[in-house]
Amino acid sequence: MTATLLGIHHVTAIAGDPQRNVEFYAGTLGLRLVKITVNFDDPGTYHLYYGDEVGHPGTILTFFPWPGAPRGRRGTGQVTVTAFAIPRGAAGYWADRLKGPGVEVEGPSERFGEPVLALRDPDGLALELIAGESTGAGAPWAGGPVEAEAAIRGFHSVTLTEAAAEATTQFVGDLMGFAPVACEGDRQRFRISVAGASGPGGLVDVLSRPDSPRGMVAVGTVHHVAWRIAAADGQRAWRRDLDEAGVEVTPIVDRRYFHSIYFREPGGVLFEIATDPPGFTIDEPRERLGARLQLPAWLEPARAQIEERLPPLRPVTAS
Numbered sequence: 001m002t003a004t005l006l007g008i009h010h011v012t013a014i015a016g017d018p019q020r021n022v023e024f025y026a027g028t029l030g031l032r033l034v035k036i037t038v039n040f041d042d043p044g045t046y047h048l049y050y051g052d053e054v055g056h057p058g059t060i061l062t063f064f065p066w067p068g069a070p071r072g073r074r075g076t077g078q079v080t081v082t083a084f085a086i087p088r089g090a091a092g093y094w095a096d097r098l099k100g101p102g103v104e105v106e107g108p109s110e111r112f113g114e115p116v117l118a119l120r121d122p123d124g125l126a127l128e129l130i131a132g133e134s135t136g137a138g139a140p141w142a143g144g145p146v147e148a149e150a151a152i153r154g155f156h157s158v159t160l161t162e163a164a165a166e167a168t169t170q171f172v173g174d175l176m177g178f179a180p181v182a183c184e185g186d187r188q189r190f191r192i193s194v195a196g197a198s199g200p201g202g203l204v205d206v207l208s209r210p211d212s213p214r215g216m217v218a219v220g221t222v223h224h225v226a227w228r229i230a231a232a233d234g235q236r237a238w239r240r241d242l243d244e245a246g247v248e249v250t251p252i253v254d255r256r257y258f259h260s261i262y263f264r265e266p267g268g269v270l271f272e273i274a275t276d277p278p279g280f281t282i283d284e285p286r287e288r289l290g291a292r293l294q295l296p297a298w299l300e301p302a303r304a305q306i307e308e309r310l311p312p313l314r315p316v317t318a319s
């Protein structure tokens with residue numbers, strides 16, 4: 001593949017109640033709610049984006065809230081864990097902070113020499129806070145409730161759980177160019193950006209679980225993971241190369257804040273390659289990000305009906 005992928009762009013998961021989702025991610029975890037919009041393929045559903053101060057690629061966790069929908073099942077063919085990077089020495093702060101709202105936390109345990117706190121969000125989504133690899137590019141949200149020295153710096157890594165891990169490691173290693181960097185038990189770690197990470201979220205773990213049940217996407221599970229590409233020409237090159245390698249890949253889709261292509265790795269995890277530009281300030285200024293429901297032009301005429309169908313969202317005032 002010709003153009004370099006720079007790391008994780010975003011992770012998209014399914015939530016239950018949107019208000020509870022906002023309270024956990026903007027309140028407890030202190031991320032900035034950078035965009036409130038709808039699922040462009042299903043405008044009756046919110047699409048909520050969290051990130052650092054401006055939602056830099058590498059810091060963006062997004063949710064489709066499906067209130068009342070059943071919980072999914074974590075299993076093979078899924079991104080089973082989404083890990084955030086926290087500063088070295090911040091694990092104690094986070095263990096204390098999460099005790100307050102009664103979040104179940106395990107650890108810190110150690111993995112590849114780094115302290116790992118494991119937790120679940122209110123819908124059961126598996127998260128980790130890893131005090132490790134320095135990230136450089138994250139600009140934590142200073143308007144949030146978490147003190148800046150301890151704030152989440154963006155993604156650390158994602159974990160793919162696979163029944164036949166070898167097919168996946170070959171795909172990400174040989175075809176996508178991720179570099180194997182370490183092994184620990186049944187976990188193999190890859191670095192996405194071989195040229196050197198320029199931002200947060202440069203790692204992927206592939207976990208071999210031949211006897212685990214297959215995952216099922218619903219509330220509390222990850223829908224897909226997106227990898228960063230700097231510009232549109234690189235994305236076109238990836239689309240062509242994947243197609244020539246026999247991988248079924250979608251046309252380029254305009255997601256307003258980035259452009260995307262989608263394909264599946266052999267184990268079934270949905271991958272996306274998303275462009276860095278144009279970003280979240282395309283439709284509201286930096287200081288007002290996430291303040292108001294944003295709709296693309298083709299949905300704007302239906303704003304009144306859309307707003308009526310969506311449950312109200314209150315901004316977070318958590319401490």
Ligand code: ZN
Nearest residue numbers: 012224226272
């Ligand atoms: Zn996506």
